[in-house]
Amino acid sequence: MERPVGITILAALAIIGGLISIAAGLSIGILGGTIPGAQGPAGFIGVVALIIGILQLIYGWGLWTLKPWAWLLALIGSLLSAISGLVQIFAGGNSSSGLLSIIIAAIIVWYLTTPDIKRAFRR
Secondary structure, rough: OOOOHHHHHHHHHHHHHHHHHHHHHHHHHHHOOOOOOOOHHHHHHHHHHHHHHHHHHHHHHHHHOOHHHHHHHHHHHHHHHHHHHHHHHHHHOHHHHHHHHHHHHHHHHHOOOHHHHHHHHHO
């Protein structure tokens, strides 16, 4: 089956996000090491950003190649994003940002659960 356009977009965004996270992790790790007193925290944040970037690349590849586990991760990630948006709204944060997170997550969940997309991932 041919990869649906929406999945191609989600995969590309995950891969781009992964590359940005890796670049940020390397930058924070390298530049943070040159700031007196920031070596420990910067190194930790840099490593976390690198790990997140690598995981995003794996996830993006899974979506790109229509792996069933990537469909499940996309669904779980979208649901967690909606929950995060709710927390942001009720914790007194930026309610418009939280609402936008919920709307985007809802659209992605709806899209992922359409019959054609589920079939593409052999669900």
